[in-house]
Amino acid sequence: MALNKLLAFCSAAVLATAAFAQNRQAYFADGYHGGIYGHYPLWHTGFMVDKLTQYPLWKVNLEVEPETWDIVKEKDPANYDRLRDFFTATLADNRIEFVNPTYAQPYCYNISGESIIRHFTYGIAKVREHFPLAQFHTYSCEEPCFTSSLPQILSSLGYKYAIIRNPDTCWGGYISAFGKDLVNWTAPDGSQILAVPRYACEGLEENSTWQTQSWNNSVNFINNCFDSGVQFPVGMCFQDIGWKGGPWLENVIRNHYQPSEYILWSEYINNISDKVIATDWHFSIEDVKPGLVWGAQILQQIAQQVRHTENMLIIAEKVATYNTIVNNAPYPTDKLDEAWRNLMLAQHHDCWIVPYNNMPGGNWASCVTDWTTTSDTIAREVINSAMSLNGCEPQTEPAYLTVFNTMGQPRREMVKAQLPDQISSCRVLDLEGNSIPVQILSSNKSHPELAFMAQVPAMGYAAYTLLNGSQQTDTINLYTDQQGCITVNTDYYSARLDPARGGAIVDLIAHKLGNTQLINNDDSLNSLRGYFYNEEKFFDSSKTPATITIEQAGPLLVTIKAQYQIAGSPCCQLITFYQNSPRIDFELNIDWQDQPRIGAYSQDKKYIKEDPKKAFYDDSHKLMLRFPLPDSFNNIYKNAPFDICASTLEDTIYHSWDKIKHNVILNWVDLYDKKSDIGLALFSDHTTSYFNSKETPLGLTVQYAGRALWGRNYKTDGPTKIKYALLPHNKNWCDSQLENHSNQWNEPLLARLSANLPPRSDLALIQINTPGVELVSVTADKKHYLARIFNASDRKQTAVLTLHEKPKKAQLISLAHELITELTPTQNPAGQWQIKLDMPRLAFNTIKIETH
Numbered sequence: 147m148a149l150n151k152l153l154a155f156c157s158a159a160v161l162a163t164a165a166f167a168q169n170r171q172a173y174f175a176d177g178y179h180g181g182i183y184g185h186y187p188l189w190h191t192g193f194m195v196d197k198l199t200q201y202p203l204w205k206v207n208l209e210v211e212p213e214t215w216d217i218v219k220e221k222d223p224a225n226y227d228r229l230r231d232f233f234t235a236t237l238a239d240n241r242i243e244f245v246n247p248t249y250a251q252p253y254c255y256n257i258s259g260e261s262i263i264r265h266f267t268y269g270i271a272k273v274r275e276h277f278p279l280a281q282f283h284t285y286s287c288e289e290p291c292f293t294s295s296l297p298q299i300l301s302s303l304g305y306k307y308a309i310i311r312n313p314d315t316c317w318g319g320y321i322s323a324f325g326k327d328l329v330n331w332t333a334p335d336g337s338q339i340l341a342v343p344r345y346a347c348e349g350l351e352e353n354s355t356w357q358t359q360s361w362n363n364s365v366n367f368i369n370n371c372f373d374s375g376v377q378f379p380v381g382m383c384f385q386d387i388g389w390k391g392g393p394w395l396e397n398v399i400r401n402h403y404q405p406s407e408y409i410l411w412s413e414y415i416n417n418i419s420d421k422v423i424a425t426d427w428h429f430s431i432e433d434v435k436p437g438l439v440w441g442a443q444i445l446q447q448i449a450q451q452v453r454h455t456e457n458m459l460i461i462a463e464k465v466a467t468y469n470t471i472v473n474n475a476p477y478p479t480d481k482l483d484e485a486w487r488n489l490m491l492a493q494h495h496d497c498w499i500v501p502y503n504n505m506p507g508g509n510w511a512s513c514v515t516d517w518t519t520t521s522d523t524i525a526r527e528v529i530n531s532a533m534s535l536n537g538c539e540p541q542t543e544p545a546y547l548t549v550f551n552t553m554g555q556p557r558r559e560m561v562k563a564q565l566p567d568q569i570s571s572c573r574v575l576d577l578e579g580n581s582i583p584v585q586i587l588s589s590n591k592s593h594p595e596l597a598f599m600a601q602v603p604a605m606g607y608a609a610y611t612l613l614n615g616s617q618q619t620d621t622i623n624l625y626t627d628q629q630g631c632i633t634v635n636t637d638y639y640s641a642r643l644d645p646a647r648g649g650a651i652v653d654l655i656a657h658k659l660g661n662t663q664l665i666n667n668d669d670s671l672n673s674l675r676g677y678f679y680n681e682e683k684f685f686d687s688s689k690t691p692a693t694i695t696i697e698q699a700g701p702l703l704v705t706i707k708a709q710y711q712i713a714g715s716p717c718c719q720l721i722t723f724y725q726n727s728p729r730i731d732f733e734l735n736i737d738w739q740d741q742p743r744i745g746a747y748s749q750d751k752k753y754i755k756e757d758p759k760k761a762f763y764d765d766s767h768k769l770m771l772r773f774p775l776p777d778s779f780n781n782i783y784k785n786a787p788f789d790i791c792a793s794t795l796e797d798t799i800y801h802s803w804d805k806i807k808h809n810v811i812l813n814w815v816d817l818y819d820k821k822s823d824i825g826l827a828l829f830s831d832h833t834t835s836y837f838n839s840k841e842t843p844l845g846l847t848v849q850y851a852g853r854a855l856w857g858r859n860y861k862t863d864g865p866t867k868i869k870y871a872l873l874p875h876n877k878n879w880c881d882s883q884l885e886n887h888s889n890q891w892n893e894p895l896l897a898r899l900s901a902n903l904p905p906r907s908d909l910a911l912i913q914i915n916t917p918g919v920e921l922v923s924v925t926a927d928k929k930h931y932l933a934r935i936f937n938a939s940d941r942k943q944t945a946v947l948t949l950h951e952k953p954k955k956a957q958l959i960s961l962a963h964e965l966i967t968e969l970t971p972t973q974n975p976a977g978q979w980q981i982k983l984d985m986p987r988l989a990f991n992t993i994k995i996e997t998h
Contacts (some may be wrong), residue, residue, distance in 0.1 A: 172368045172406045173380040173414055176204065176394045179288035180387035181211025182218075183250065183505075184496050187388045191218050192225035195232050197239060197392040204393045205408045209246040209287055209384055211494075212272035213865075215268070219276065223605040224277075224347040229788040236389040243410040244307075245286040245421040247273045249487070250494040253318070255810060256449070256833040257455050257493050259787035259990065260923050262293070262834045262933065263961060264486050265493070266303055288312055288384035288548050289495045292318040294431040295788035298337035298989065302961040307415045311344035313361040314383045317805055317855060318499045319436035320358060323348055326376045327425040331463055333939075334789045335989035337538075340415060341425060347374035353756050354744040360633040363395060368403035378418045380409070403576055431786040432794060440835035440859040441744075441768045441850035444501045444511050446868065448492070449832035451518040455489045457892045458525035463554040465896070467926040468605065468911050469532035471997055472950070478528050478925045480959065488517040502858050533898045543711075547574065547610040548904050550896040551602035551887060554914035554921030554935070554947075556932070558601045560702050560724060562587070563897035565594045571616040574598045577609060577908075581617055587701035599726060599777040600895055604913035605921065608948075609904055622725055632694055634704050638728045648673055649692030649708025649719065659729070659824050664874055666843075671772040671872075672721070672732060675850065676769030678713045679742045682927040684896050685713045696808075701725060715739045729829075729873050729887065733770070734756075734848070736866040742851050744769050746801075760804040764855040765809065765837045766799055769849035770840055772872070775817055775826055781815040782838055783879045785888070787988055788880060788936060797839040811836040815890045816879050817844045824876055827884050829891050831869040846870060878940075883918055885938035912995075916981075922990065937985040947981045947993070948974070955996040956981050969993065 178194070180186055183939055198204060203571035219226045247274065248265035272281050285300050286309035300308055308331055310321050321343050331341035344358060351357035357571030359367045371379035372879045384392050391398040395406055409417075463482060470477040492514045500944065501511040533550060537606065544691055545566075551557050563584075565572070574582040574596075584598040601606045604908050630645045631652075642653035650670035658661050665671050673688035673786075690708035697720060699705075721734040746767035749760070781795040798809035811828070813886040815836045818825035828836070828846060853862050871891055875882035913920055918939035925932050937943055949971070956969040971979045987990060 166459065170372060171365060173378060173409045174363050174395055175207055175380060175382040175411055176407045176408055177208045177245070177384040178387045181213040181385035181492065183211055184217065185386060185388050186214050188218065188222050190387050191222055191229050192879055195228045197224065198232060201393050202397050205240060206242050206287060206931050207245045207412050207465040208242060209251065210387065210759070211251060212247055212249055212269045215276040232276060234279060237279060240410045240413045243284065243412055244273055245284055245411055247282055247605065249290060249490040251287065251289065252493040253289065253436065253495050253498060254296065255431065255436060255786060256498065256812065257452065257787065259295060259595060260460065260495060260653040260674060261456055262299060262787055265490055266299065267961065268486060268490065269545060271630065273292065275334060284415065288315045290316065290434065291495060292321060292434050293430050293787050293818030293826055294434070294791070295333050296787065297331045297333035297339040298335050299961065300339050303964060304962045305339060308339050308341040309382070309411055309856050310341050311358065312383060312512065313358040313381070316358060317356045318438055318495070319434070319583070320344070322433040322435065324427050325425045327418060327422040330424045330892065331427055335986045338377040338878060340419060341375060342415065343378055343427065344378065345374070347371060347376065350804050351486065356756050357757055360398045363402045363406045365403045371507045371774070377422055380414060408972060410550060412836050416664050430606045431789055432808040433780060436810060437803060437806045438498055438550050438761060439850060439854040439860055440765065441761050441847040441853065443849065443862050443866055444860065445498060446832060446834065446866070448497055448501060448511055448514045449834060451514055452492050455518040455521045458522055459485055459489060461552050462895055462930065464605065464924045465532040465550055466528050467924045467931050468854055470926040471911060472909060473933055475532065479927070481524050481528060485521040488521040492517040499855065523855065533719055533896065545612040546900050546903050547612050548607050548898050548900055549600045549610065550607040551604060551891045554604050555886070555914060556604050556913070557601065557890070557895065559890065559895055560597055561895040561897045563596050563899060565596050572596065573613045573615045573617050575613065582610060583619055583701050584617065585702040590716070599702065602895060603910035606908070606910040607904065607922070608908050612899070620701055622704045622723070623750045624699060624704060625695065628856050629692065632696065632706055635722050636725050637858040639723060641723060643706055643721070644710065645692045645694045645696055645907060648687035648690050648710045649694045650688050651721070651840065659874060659876055662822065662824060664775060664826060666774040666776050671896050672719065672771055673772050674712050674717065674848065675767060675772055676744050676748065677767035678742055678744055679748050683714065687712050687717065703796055710734065715742065715743060717955050727872050728875065729891065732869065732873045734868050736743070738862040738865065741861055744849050744851045753853045753857040755796065755856060759801055760803065761852055762850055762853070763802050763803070765835055765847055766839070768847050770837055770845040771848055773826070773828065773844040775843050778819045778821055778845055779817045779826065781818040783818060784811060787812070789936065789988055792886070798837055799839055809837070814884060815844065816884055818878060824874070824880065825878065827873040827875065829871040829873065829888055854895045860939050880918065880940045885920055889920060909950055913948040913951050916943055917947045919943060929998050930994055935993065935994045936990045937987060940987050942984065942986050945983050945985050949979045949981065949995065951995055952979045953995045957994045958983060959992050959994050961992060
């Protein structure tokens with residue numbers, strides 16, 4: 147009897163506990179995602195107001211492309227006014243919040259840090275044109291639009307909170323699971339922002355390839371959260387704009403945990419932040435797990451166009467700023483704003499994940515071409531106008547070459563300039579009359595190009611005199627042996643290219659790195675290897691013969707052309723060695739015949755979107771450029787927006803959606819040997835994936851062709867063309883200043899011909915005297931300029947900036963243009979005016995300098 151009573155008591159206790167758990171409060175963040183470029187039917191504005199009025203407990207987090215409101219105002223003014231009035235009237239009731247004002251909802255990890263900043267600043271300004279009372283406290287997104295430096299960017303913009311999850315749109319990837327209710331999301335520089343994570347208990351949804359478990363507040367998910375110690379569990383789904391369900395849980399899901407309360411994200415964190423202890427999360431870029439179709443030609447070309455335009459706009463702004471501050475020229479604000487607008491549209495996440503989807507006049511990929519072409523045209527106009535200085539192409543000698551350096555450090559580098567048609571040989575003198583080494587490049591005979599060594603101050607220009615005639619110069623040592631191998635000897639390398647092995651580099655001895663052989667055993671560098679599944683075999687260019695010829699030879703550079711085939715398609719690689727630079731440049735061109743199918747296997751007849759295993763995830767079978775270094779090179783570092791990450795991955799191999807690894811190369815990946823203190827950096831002209839395994843220490847993805855997301859057929863429509871570079875170096879990424887070398891590759895010196903000697907030559911607008919601190923961007927108006935700098939090092943540093951003249955005022959400001967502190971310029975012993983400020987590792991700062 148006593149036992150029965152005990153059992154009855156225990157049963158009652160269990161039931162009471164279960165009932166208590168069922169009555170505990172859960173929360174849900176509903177809202178909308180999209181915009182006029184992604185998807186925004188005009189009826190949706192009135193629909194939102196109607197549903198918000200009909201359901202007084204419903205709340206909407208809005209992630210809408212800011213330019214959408216321009217169109218709504220024009221096309222549906224009545225409902226535009228209704229939405230504005232409703233937003234203003236319900237501010238105190240927390241009914242609507244703008245949670246992602248970025249101009250075109252970029253993924254963030256795949257573009258520059260400066261681009262991310264512009265998406266926020268231009269986007270916030272545009273939203274406030276339409277909703278002046280809008281506040282931006284919490285960042286949240288429905289796509290995986292994250293990167294490791296976001297806490298630093300958000301904090302500087304005035305944000306208080308962030309949401310680090312995207313539960314219902316994980317086609318393109320997701321974030322690591324970590325923590326409970328709240329975390330202190332910590333960026334590499336130490337910046338923190340309070341955030342809701344994808345909980346450690348929040349798994350990926352079964353039988354799905356696009357969801358995590360918090361998308362519908364299921365009973366199982368919420369109870370699992372309570373059991374795991376989450377005190378205030380919250381789910382999330384931002385519906386695509388145009389869905390007609392209204393409140394997500396009641397009208398769409400229906401069978402969900404109750405009670406679930408709709409919340410705005412800022413409201414939710416405000417309410418619980420003093421009730422839970424947030425865990426510090428030192429977030430790595432490898433916690434971002436993106437799964438795009440890396441190697442697909444259409445994505446490759448989008449990434450190349452975006453990268454080129456990013457570089458062009460940064461260069462144009464810097465040259466225009468110099469012209470405004472030094473020469474009193476008007477700053478072309480309107481032109482550059484329009485150029486950034488077009489670039490930002492080209493960085494829209496849909497460009498990268500659904501490039502084939504229809505858009506007015508074409509598809510996303512064709513729109514990217516139009517947008518970036520517009521931006522490039524504007525950038526070239528700005529650059530040409532700012533560098534026109536005193537005249538056009540000269541008709542008589544002497545002529546002058548103006549060379550501009552957009553970086554914050556002085557540079558001594560080779561620069562190229564177009565020559566007048568009538569010049570076939572020439573001499574170049576510096577302003578002291580000294581001869582400069584030159585080389586006429588023969589690849590473009592209709593418009594001859596001159597290469598010469600230039601010494602240029604930081605953020606400024608130098609002038610050189612161009613005369614007819616020739617000068618005696620030595621040529622880089624070249625040797626062709628009886629087997630047809632070509633050996634190139636420069637101050638930096640002895641390199642041998644073998645025609646029997648696809649023209650690949652089979653020896654690379656680095657003279658300034660202790661004559662180290664950088665190629666593993668009897669392997670070869672820069673060869674192509676990939677699996678062509680229709681032929682059911684791997685093809686390897688190092689197993690096929692090539693024709694190798696000398697394309698360029700002179701005192702400054704040597705270019706070797708290697709021509710061969712891969713699976714029946716002609717390939718050409720141009721490999722350039724420099725006498726005065728450790729970088730080796732490559733251009734790869736593959737002229738595809740028919741339609742190759744490249745990847746692990748065919749999914750033409752069995753593509754199932756719910757099946758997590760996909761051929762396009764498997765980089766090991768894609769066509770890849772291989773860089774087999776000695777086994778001791780086993781530490782990988784890679785850059786990301788305002789970040790450099792030491793990889794913790796054993797390899798980058800994965801085959802399914804639920805096993806995604808961060809294998810993204812933004813600008814560079816570095817393979818480093820700690821014992822010898824030597825590394826080799828790989829630079830890419832576009833964001834793509836890199837490969838790393840025990841068998842292949844480093845590879846660059848070149849081509850995938852087959853079925854991929856949503857069963858789309860990713861084809862090769864024309865040749866594949868990419869540029870990449872290798873930089874062997876001593877010491878680690880920080881001490882060898884890899885970020886600086888990458889910037890030099892992306893921001894080459896600019897040379898223009900003019901009839902007259904430009905004024906104020908050799909003047910530096912701003913020079914950074916601290917190694918590792920980079921000049922990210924410079925913009926201007928009539929009275930001041932803004933300089934953004936980045937401490938691209940692994941240690942705290944004092945940045946020392948030398949200015950061209952004493953500033954009227956200097957201030958450290960936030961991205962929201964709020965004053966952080968006044969900066970006091972001081973004079974150094976040489977009489978130059980300088981600004982000093984302490985910077986944490988991997989931190990950026992914005993300095994406002996008033997000149998007049």
